[in-house]
Amino acid sequence: MTSPSLTAPGLTPPDIVRCAYLELVVTDLAASREFYVDILGLTVTYEDENAIYLRPLEEFIHHNLVLRLGPVAAAAALAFRVRTPDDVDRAEAYYQAMGCRTERRADGFVRGIGDSVRVTDPLGFPYEFFYAVEHVERLAWRYELHTPGALVRLDHFNQVTPDVPKGIEYLEGVGFRVTEDIEDEDGVVYAAWLHRKDTVHDTALTGGPGPRLHHIAFSTHEKHNILAICDKLGALRRSDAIERGPGRHGVSNAFYLYIRDPDGHRVEIYTQDYYTGDPDNPVVTWDVHDNQRRDWWGNPVVPSWYTDASLVLDLDGQPVALAERDEPSEMAVTIGADGFSYTREGDTEAGFKLGGQL
């Protein structure tokens, strides 16, 4: 099979508004429901024995997350909303021009969504583009439904792909712009953040064997909401769902927490990055050896955060085979015997932190 091109010169890409929903295959719907509804407090727009459609409190489109029962835990689609119905046509044409497989469904692939196109993109990810969507109540003012850890918005996706610069080239072609990245002194790019809406990202590319979904992120209004999720997980004796954090990111400047759902899918809870909507928004490049790049407080990134991610499905619903990364891994160059990170440029010794003791 010929690889698709990374761009479709001469064609107008779809005008992507934002990341809009994730279709996630889970292997135990009841366990997932407990996690996303009972613990995280997402609102059920619709559910049946095969799927649960969920949204956070400020969302007015039908859902931001579909949990679909299936045999293999995986991400079935990363869906983006486009500005007009015509942009679905543009998306279909653009991806076909790149040589990507596409599938168009006038009635959508899932409930609540209308005319959509799904593609296997040049990186192997199942992307969807849609405009038509059922509106539901925006629960922003319904404070009687809010919980201490209230999730209010879908913020972003994060994807694992072997070759980050290649991914950037492709995503810039469809209109994304880079806000931040992590590089080393040789110009190796370890990760990049790209946006459409006015935040640091709608998706990010993390260097590693891919295509895989690294995580989906929901946002809260305040930092204490994120701490409340941790407290509740502790109270439920589910603290082992906490993988990393809470902490302050260097990249994005947001406050964060990473947790793992019953299938191991990773969810980030995220708040307070900055406005990026200006056309000349400054790009921030971080040194991979800067120990504050991923956690501003220098707390260690756990190995599983680097190594684990969710499979993605092709348009036939089969897991996509992984390609390895050729360049060094961020974990190798920063943790333990193979790597070193500094707190201050010029530092040569690790400190007493757990990360320095591995």
Place this chain on the structure above:
Amino acid sequence: MTSPSLTAPGLTPPDIVRCAYLELVVTDLAASREFYVDILGLTVTYEDENAIYLRPLEEFIHHNLVLRLGPVAAAAALAFRVRTPDDVDRAEAYYQAMGCRTERRADGFVRGIGDSVRVTDPLGFPYEFFYAVEHVERLAWRYELHTPGALVRLDHFNQVTPDVPKGIEYLEGVGFRVTEDIEDEDGVVYAAWLHRKDTVHDTALTGGPGPRLHHIAFSTHEKHNILAICDKLGALRRSDAIERGPGRHGVSNAFYLYIRDPDGHRVEIYTQDYYTGDPDNPVVTWDVHDNQRRDWWGNPVVPSWYTDASLVLDLDGQPVALAERDEPSEMAVTIGADGFSYTREGDTEAGFKLGGQL
């Protein structure tokens, strides 16, 4: 003089990115500096004996507020950033086609800004459009500079104009979209909120004698930041600068505070409205008699908040004469002997609250 048209059919309006800065004439620069720098903690990008250029912590363009010394306290310009240099041309052509007076300056009207056009818009306001701007350090990560009441962004302007539907027609012509409004049962529109960036507004129209500037709003990350500003004003025995709030808005769902600077210019501190970037973002219409529309907790809107606003200047620097509003005022229909607001639809009596006792 012929009134300008409200639109310029056939012409492409400028692609406005966001509200970007306010030029404010103050009568005592030292007193204003104390207020905006020492108390509110805005960062000085530049200052001399005639003007101070200020920005909040996450801003990367030269300034969001210019305090210029002058004889009469007034707003000299409400400036919007456009997407490309060509959009300045488009703005100039568009406003000229409406019959508005315009003035173009290749080097900008103030420091830090390049090629700009200022106009007297169809509502009598001094609007400016620019693309070129000097970049400065985004202080987001500089936590050693943050204060308990840290302001992080410019959020919006709010303008007083007699005829709100007329204002909406004009602003929709240049690309703004309404997110929320306040109406009565007869269809009288008392106020409307309009946006370009992904928030509830870049500017709002408040019905009343105009053109006047009702306020400029800066945002914080969390609600406690706003409370900290109140606490500090109390500690400095400046609590009489607090005009209204803190409270939760019905409109926008944001948490807010209104304070008044030494010249009486009103500043709002604001946080946590919702995402509005989708093309079909639902419009919320509030009943003017709903006592939770402006304060979700039903706390009273003080009369001065309705009656006071800042003069605006024409392109010669002269205060623009005010036109009265023909329709009823929101204050008259909601407060005291002339008006009534309900907590629950169908309520017929005011309660023990101060608003019910005026």
Place this chain on the structure above:
Amino acid sequence: MTSPSLTAPGLTPPDIVRCAYLELVVTDLAASREFYVDILGLTVTYEDENAIYLRPLEEFIHHNLVLRLGPVAAAAALAFRVRTPDDVDRAEAYYQAMGCRTERRADGFVRGIGDSVRVTDPLGFPYEFFYAVEHVERLAWRYELHTPGALVRLDHFNQVTPDVPKGIEYLEGVGFRVTEDIEDEDGVVYAAWLHRKDTVHDTALTGGPGPRLHHIAFSTHEKHNILAICDKLGALRRSDAIERGPGRHGVSNAFYLYIRDPDGHRVEIYTQDYYTGDPDNPVVTWDVHDNQRRDWWGNPVVPSWYTDASLVLDLDGQPVALAERDEPSEMAVTIGADGFSYTREGDTEAGFKLGGQL
């Protein structure tokens, strides 16, 4: 009938640990349950058709609030815990020596409480003293039960009495100590705060017709918890339950909110006063004309807050007749035509605030 003495010289008073519970008569138990349980989130320790026993999340004694169904809304008992069983004997002897009516019940007056004595104190209030109490689960770690407005402790009572210095003399006799008070230039005392535990107060005396209960106060951990209660009341269209605040007290430095239950009983939500446990804790005296004494931000105290309070019952369950205050009322000397408050000492004019416009 002879008035009781204010002290019992030569007798050892009981060693009072803290304010412990309030027995409150309500006229509609279902309506009160909705308010205290569904809205405020207090935990039901026990309930039947006549009474509901409630506690906040960090309490380990059986209850801090008893809602008892009755014909007249009133406070039936303000109960204090004492350090040892013998202190109940001391309390009985001490109040009898003052000439107060007392009633002792080995099995307590309410569920969950053992050997107790109730008294009609020299100010006419129904005080109770007990040591023996049933322990229940302290829910501090049960974060799955926490709500955005989580109440964690009973903080204090506040009582209305005509003669504040007389009340202070009596309460100091039983071991309370003053932490703050409000006076005028002639030495008139308008209110005083007195404590046993290490906070600003276990009870306060507010000058006015009495004996009446001004309010009971529960505390939260953070300020946003209090704001969440307001937001929820708005969402339930119950914002008219908000009487005053939220705001920052001058007295106590705490963040506060006053709400009214379905019978009009006042509840304060309160957080973050200071430690007072040292024997020489400095007393803070506020000028009654200082506009920041009751709200640090200078927001107006609503008249109802001064005028309304709950009746209290005698040991036969009958409402106690009120005695008027001889000295000026705080409301008269501070609000509107009769009064004046300053923001800065020496100020002679009120500002644009609502308080200045009454």
Place this chain on the structure above:
Amino acid sequence: MTSPSLTAPGLTPPDIVRCAYLELVVTDLAASREFYVDILGLTVTYEDENAIYLRPLEEFIHHNLVLRLGPVAAAAALAFRVRTPDDVDRAEAYYQAMGCRTERRADGFVRGIGDSVRVTDPLGFPYEFFYAVEHVERLAWRYELHTPGALVRLDHFNQVTPDVPKGIEYLEGVGFRVTEDIEDEDGVVYAAWLHRKDTVHDTALTGGPGPRLHHIAFSTHEKHNILAICDKLGALRRSDAIERGPGRHGVSNAFYLYIRDPDGHRVEIYTQDYYTGDPDNPVVTWDVHDNQRRDWWGNPVVPSWYTDASLVLDLDGQPVALAERDEPSEMAVTIGADGFSYTREGDTEAGFKLGGQL
């Protein structure tokens, strides 16, 4: 030398009010000043070339921390305030009766403190007891001085001692009461928390080679204040001062952060434990294998937190020699190859967390 007794039967111990101040020897006064004043924002009551006297915002006694320049980093005194001047006599007599060395100084050992007695206690720690103290301004209302990470009170000390039950016996003799402890299935006690004021502790005993000072803790009002300290350390490229946390304790239920000063002295920032003032406050015992006992979210305790602590000085200013712990160490039984902790009772496997990967 004969060991002192653990109690002095028949003698009345001093009535201890609270932990009051720590005298800490530091080796670089300028570096310590930067840490405690510039970064943490403690207020300087007095300073000269040999010492700095510091207090947090709500303190009204002269200081809670003395930094004294000296050749060896160590804790010179853990000082407690007593209720009356006579309690200093009682302390002296009590410790002498136990066979402890004591030293009395009518003018105090440090500035701002009057008549005091210092002792080498039965565990080898330098304890001080005083009543007389200079009052200074309580800065609670001085919000213009508050920082995002505002420290408001001294909360507690934490001491390392080999034999925790022995330490408990001694401290209960002088009036402390246990609130929580950590034990294993064989009854080995790893740590205990003891209080005088109405909080979880005024001091704690941590099992290990001692006598050493494990840490001193200051409290903030809210959790975001603690996060702000982390953010600021990151901004100053001092994130390696963060040793452990921020997190939620299981023990005490407080939110916490551990940082290390330039000499390696450990400082905890702490907020929101619970009220313990009732005489029958329930004791909470934690299983040493419960992975949520020290961090409710199951985040790992770093080894240095277990192994490092500050030397203490005897009354001649010489470091006290350490005695080893005979019983197993908490670190050995919980981390890595030698130990195991569970999230849920009955768990047999560690998870993906860093702590499980050591």
